[in-house]
Amino acid sequence: MKRGINGNDIKRTNRGLFLKNIAIGKAISRMELAKLTGLTKMTAGNITQELISMGIIEECGPIYAGTTGPAPQKLCIAETAPKIIGVYISRDEIVFSIGTLSGDIIYKSNIPLLNETSDSITQKLIDGIKTTEKSQNDNILAIGVAMIGPIDSDGAIVDSPNFFGIKKLAVKNIIENCFPYPTVVCNDISAAAVAEHLKGGEKLSNFVFIGNANGLGAGIIQSGELMTSNDLFLGEFGHITIDINGEKCPCGNTGCLELYASHNVLLKRLSDAVGRKVTTEDFEVLSKNSKCDEIFTDTAEKLAAGMITMTNILRPEAFILGYDGYFLPNKYVNIIEDKINSLRFLKQDKRISVFKARLKANSAIFGSIAVVLREIFKGEILFNN
Numbered sequence: 331m332k333r334g335i336n337g338n339d340i341k342r343t344n345r346g347l348f349l350k351n352i353a354i355g356k357a358i359s360r361m362e363l364a365k366l367t368g369l370t371k372m373t374a375g376n377i378t379q380e381l382i383s384m385g386i387i388e389e390c391g392p393i394y395a396g397t398t399g400p401a402p403q404k405l406c407i408a409e410t411a412p413k414i415i416g417v418y419i420s421r422d423e424i425v426f427s428i429g430t431l432s433g434d435i436i437y438k439s440n441i442p443l444l445n446e447t448s449d450s451i452t453q454k455l456i457d458g459i460k461t462t463e464k465s466q467n468d469n470i471l472a473i474g475v476a477m478i479g480p481i482d483s484d485g486a487i488v489d490s491p492n493f494f495g496i497k498k499l500a501v502k503n504i505i506e507n508c509f510p511y512p513t514v515v516c517n518d519i520s521a522a523a524v525a526e527h528l529k530g531g532e533k534l535s536n537f538v539f540i541g542n543a544n545g546l547g548a549g550i551i552q553s554g555e556l557m558t559s560n561d562l563f564l565g566e567f568g569h570i571t572i573d574i575n576g577e578k579c580p581c582g583n584t585g586c587l588e589l590y591a592s593h594n595v596l597l598k599r600l601s602d603a604v605g606r607k608v609t610t611e612d613f614e615v616l617s618k619n620s621k622c623d624e625i626f627t628d629t630a631e632k633l634a635a636g637m638i639t640m641t642n643i644l645r646p647e648a649f650i651l652g653y654d655g656y657f658l659p660n661k662y663v664n665i666i667e668d669k670i671n672s673l674r675f676l677k678q679d680k681r682i683s684v685f686k687a688r689l690k691a692n693s694a695i696f697g698s699i700a701v702v703l704r705e706i707f708k709g710e711i712l713f714n715n
């Protein structure tokens with residue numbers, strides 16, 4: 331439902347904004363908060379006091395020591411602040427976590443997925459959330475879910491490839507029917523992009539997060555917001571065609587990027603080259619082998635080709651390599667960055683940087699927490715009443 335902007339909306343938005351700036355460390359004093367939000371010192375002081383009395387933030391020591399008189403106090407998220415349950419549903423496991431309003435994970439467990447039906451996954455989902463919930467003595471505010479797509483507008487996983495042949499898993503409904511918390515669901519790669527955005531202190535406004543595993547997906551942040559289409563997630567980076575006469579892709583098209591450059595394809599090519607099963611731990615050593623170096627370079631060039639296409643359309647400031655893409659040796663990350671910058675259309679633009687995920691291979695786990703934080707920081711969930 332669309333609402334008009336009224337005084338209450340502004341109040342909620344300001345509280346969300348305050349909390350966000352404290353949580354991501356952008357502003358740590360009343361003075362900085364006033365400056366950043368354009369509010370008067372008095373209003374900033376009042377909102378701060380309100381958040382303190384709600385038990386959400388607390389004063390945690392003077393900002394500088396040794397001054398005479400009362401020193402300004404540093405503000406931080408309070409221990410008593412409510413927590414968020416995160417659920418990350420991938421193709422081979424469900425990861426449950428508890429996150430703080432600062433985005434730190436303080437509890438984590440996982441349940442592997444083996445030969446599942448929609449009933450058995452539903453049971454695992456409910457059991458896992460119950461166990462996670464118990465670890466926090468009822469101080470739960472909401473549940474965030476980062477999950478494989480495609481996702482429909484009701485928050486269900488629909489016809490996801492390689493997902494035990496399950497036609498539909500109504501994740502949002504299942505959780506909301508069993509638990510009293512608001513539930514936010516998001517595609518895992520988009521959630522990972524939101525997590526990287528927050529963890530990076532929102533310094534980048536336009537970037538593309540590339541999740542590289544058995545497929546290739548992109549989470550796109552444009553002007554500081556997650557890009558969606560009719561509220562559905564987008565970014566099928568792996569299905570950019572790089573060879574129209576190429577191999578047939580399960581999606582129906584030919585020559586899709588992920589057939590040539592996904593992490594699983596890279597592992598297979600390297601394994602074939604050295605005659606044994608290769609893992610990410612072997613990458614640095616293998617990069618010194620000339621046959622493997624060629625395979626790594628070829629993969630990097632193909633990834634760059636897809637990223638150049640995205641660059642020409644979106645003009646991002648950066649690409650972040652996440653999931654198993656995090657393990658790509660730096661030499662090839664540099665190759666990708668050089669290729670993009672030398673071959674993109676707008677060469678006069680500022681240099682695009684390509685770097686590995688801050689959250690290493692765990693961006694999606696943090697993402698399940700981050701999608702809830704994103705709503706809270708907009709003034710939703712925590713400040714609705």
Ligand SMILES: [Zn+2]
Pocket residue numbers: 568569579580581582583586
């Ligand atoms: Zn395809």
